[in-house]
Amino acid sequence: MPLYDLPLAELETYRPDVPEPVDFDEFWARTLAEARTAEVDVRLARVDTGLTLVETYDVTFAGFGGHPVRGWLTRPAGQAGPLPAVVEYLGYGGGRGLPHERLAWASAGYVHLVMDTRGQGSAWGAGGDTPDPVGSGPAFPGFLTRGLADPAEHYYRRVFTDGVRAVDAVRTLEGVDPARVAVAGVSQGGGIALAVGGLVPDVAAVMPDVPFLCHIRRAVEITDARPYSEVSAYLAVHRWHVEQAFRTLSYIDGVAFARRAGAPALFSVALMDVTCPPSTVFAAYNHYGQPAGAADKDIVVYPFNGHEGGAAEQLGRQIRWLGARLGRAGEAADGPGRAGAVVPGR
Template identity: 65%
Template sequence: MALFDLPLDQLRSYRPSFPAPDDFDEFWAKTLAEAREHELDARFEPVDTGLTGVQVLDVTFSGFGGHPVKGWLILPAGAGEPLPVVVEYIGYGGGRGLPHMHLLWASAGFAHFVMDSRGQGSGGWAEGGTADPVGSGPAYPGFMTRGIEDPHDYYYRRLMTDAVRAVEAARSHPLVDAARTAVAGVSQGGGLTLAVGGLVPDLAAIAPDVPFLCDFPRAISLTDRMPYREIGGYLQARRADPAKVLRTLSYFDGVHFAARGTAPALFSTALEDQTCPPSTVFGAFNAYAGEDKSIEVYDFNGHEGGGPYQQAIQLRWLPGKLRAGRDA
């Protein structure tokens, strides 16, 4: 696929004009306060995986509404003192999968917490184990339009709340150093990374790769690729609802979370990415409030982005950020 979005020099200065709702911060403060009315109840059960270089713990914690959310905590074998932790969020449609799919960060000496995505991982590329017990009104197949007529009912209110609670669950383990917490993810995982970066004020670093859920008005009008196209498919049938839909989406836009994030940040984008167009990623990057930020650009790649090359950059970048928490 040839380049289809803005030229790179324009991307570097692009800023969306989609304002955050006046009650954005109040909405999220209330949402998280309601979630915290439920005990976190984080449980860690050892799992025999046959892996000798890591210790694997099967995690269950209380997310949005007190609903049980699954995860993995993967530790270097023999860890005896608190470690910096990378909390990872999964791409669209996938679940936490199997532990041996997640060996990178423990191999680098970090604790690694992998959050399952509620309701996902049944027809995608990695199995999930977390139900979403909340129903919704009319929706297009997928997750993008579930409850989209009201921000209180929207699917991503639940998933983003789970993502914040996952940080709290990871930090509750005695072999995790809470002061040295990073969050990371690719695509949907990158969008969740930005949300958590804007909602959790004391992170040591964030690493959103080719992030999804950014600059919704531009994304849904620029690309016809799934999952953004789910919103267009919904609006094909419900022609009177665009303003209502965009209002809901404004509470979940990575651009608005980025404007509230301050931790050191390493973004990535790819200029041939039609799934998460580069202008939507640069919209979030340019809005990011933290001064310590950088973005890797992959000129001839699509939604795979940098893949292992980006991981190699993260492996060089992240240790310095986690060595002494926010003061690194």
């Protein structure tokens, strides 16, 4: 795929006026208050993976509507803590998979929770285990148009609430330092991490890789790749629902959450990515931490990559970056790093 979006020099300063609903804050405050009326009800069951350097637990906690959300919790064996933690969210269509698949964060000294995404887990990977018990009106196959007629019924209202409750859940665990909980994810997972970063003001760090669900209307208008093409396919049938559809999507747009976030952030973007166009990622990055002031933020640019982004290269960068800010078992953080730098991929 050739370069198709704005030139990098323009992307670096691209800060579009992305409309948001006047009741955005009230909508999410009400949503989270309702969710938190139920106990987070964390349940752990030790899993024998055959691995000796990490401990793994099958996790269930109460998400949106008190619905049970599954996950895997992995931690360094024999480390009493208090340890920093990373909550990881997953890409579109994937599930939590198998308990031995994601070991990097525990190996680096963190408690690691990977959250299953409700209703997903059958498009790639090794499967998911969390149903979505809430239905929706007419929708195009996929998840992005579920509940598109009403923001209160939209699928991602439930998912983002699950993401916040995952942070709540980790903070209740023995051996976790509740002040050092970071959130991370790739694609859809990056979009969820960005939303949680905007909704939970005291998360310690946010790491969205090639994030989905940012500057959504532009994405729908410039790419025909899924998942954004689900919206255009839906609107090709529901021709008179355009403004209502984008109004609903404005309640889940990552740019709005980025404006409200303030934790240190490490983004990544790929300039040949047709799934999450680079201008949509830069829209969120350039708005991140505004108007509160300058944020400790970096973005890693991968000029010749598509939606795979930096993959293992980016994970290595994250481990070093987060270690400098949060420390690991028995370590102190080095303090904040550079603010607002664009780091070229290599």
